[in-house]
Amino acid sequence: MPISDDIPAPALLNWETGSEVAPLTPGEVRAWIVELDAGLPPGADVDSTGPGSEMEILSDDERARALRFVRVRERRRFARCRAALRQILGALLDQPAESLRFKSAAVGKPELDQGPGVVAPIRFNVSHSAELGLIAVCLEREVGADIEKVRHINEAARIVGSFFTPAERAAFAGIPEIDRDVIFHRGWTRKEAVLKGIGSGIGGLSSKQETGFGTTPLAPRFTLATPDPRVDRWLLWEAAPRPGFLAALAVDAGDPPFRVAGA
Numbered sequence: 577m578p579i580s581d582d583i584p585a586p587a588l589l590n591w592e593t594g595s596e597v598a599p600l601t602p603g604e605v606r607a608w609i610v611e612l613d614a615g616l617p618p619g620a621d622v623d624s625t626g627p628g629s630e631m632e633i634l635s636d637d638e639r640a641r642a643l644r645f646v647r648v649r650e651r652r653r654f655a656r657c658r659a660a661l662r663q664i665l666g667a668l669l670d671q672p673a674e675s676l677r678f679k680s681a682a683v684g685k686p687e688l689d690q691g692p693g694v695v696a697p698i699r700f701n702v703s704h705s706a707e708l709g710l711i712a713v714c715l716e717r718e719v720g721a722d723i724e725k726v727r728h729i730n731e732a733a734r735i736v737g738s739f740f741t742p743a744e745r746a747a748f749a750g751i752p753e754i755d756r757d758v759i760f761h762r763g764w765t766r767k768e769a770v771l772k773g774i775g776s777g778i779g780g781l782s783s784k785q786e787t788g789f790g791t792t793p794l795a796p797r798f799t800l801a802t803p804d805p806r807v808d809r810w811l812l813w814e815a816a817p818r819p820g821f822l823a824a825l826a827v828d829a830g831d832p833p834f835r836v837a838g839a
């Protein structure tokens with residue numbers, strides 16, 4: 577059954593400090609890739625260069641969290657990703673980036689804190705892996721994002737065996753060894769995007785959501801997940817935003833229900 581253009585495919589943009597951020601339209605899902613190792617001073621070493629001016633727009637808690645990373649590279653990556661999130665949300669809300677406050681929903685999903693009893697219309701979700709961050713935003717619909725750098729995960733078969741559905745386990749068992757790293761991460765990003773949309777994260781890993789591994793080649797932009805992008809009330813997109821990276825994005829399409837063309 578085709579899916580209508582009620583919820584158009586999310587745009588996938590490249591974030592740079594100072595990038596223009598157009599207002600969100602209802603139903604629009606937008607995402608940015610943040611290069612966490614780019615733009616270092618000439619001659620600076622990627623592994624030993626800490627965060628710079630981006631620290632200035634973080635909250636005290638965020639700065640403290642950045643400084644808790646033992647590796648300076650991870651400090652910089654965290655600070656840059658959080659600063660980008662603040663700049664994007666600040667531009668969308670027309671508020672200074674440094675003035676934003678965050679809180680966690682009951683299940684731990686970060687959300688904007690706009691004061692007691694106020695539900696922020698802008699929903700967002702963040703993911704980062706190695707040198708890339710992914711920031712997704714949507715108006716009035718929950719969104720979940722995941723990005724992963726494809727690498728060898730020793731525990732892949734165990735993770736699939738423990739946490740994926742019987743059909744997914746059977747499908748993974750049939751994947752040739754040489755393709756397993758890519759296919760595992762593809763399945764993982766799909767599942768994480770939905771679980772992060774729900775807000776449960778890894779704690780929600782169970783056989784409940786059958787997200788599968790994907791059946792068609794991926795593009796650098798988001799395309800609907802194959803063979804069926806619907807997972808319960810979630811609509812799932814996938815992309816290969818950079819060589820060696822996979823990303824997935826889930827949006828709550830259930831309330832109001834997304835329209836199916838011809839229905």
Ligand SMILES: CC(C)(COP(=O)(O)OP(=O)(O)OC[C@H]1O[C@@H](n2cnc3c(N)ncnc32)[C@H](O)[C@@H]1OP(=O)(O)O)[C@@H](O)C(=O)NCCC(=O)NCCS
Pocket residue numbers: 654657658683684685686701702703704705721722723724729764768771772773774775776777778779
């Ligand atoms: C936090 C969690 C939701 C995702 O962790 P992750 O995959 O390591 O990290 P990601 O980069 O995708 O996401 C981290 C971001 O998710 C957001 N987040 C945190 N808790 C969240 C929740 N309950 N729901 C949705 N989003 C959440 C935060 O913005 C966080 O960003 P921050 O670290 O800058 O604060 C975690 O519960 C989880 O599922 N971890 C599993 C990781 C794992 O085992 N991977 C192995 C297989 S590759």
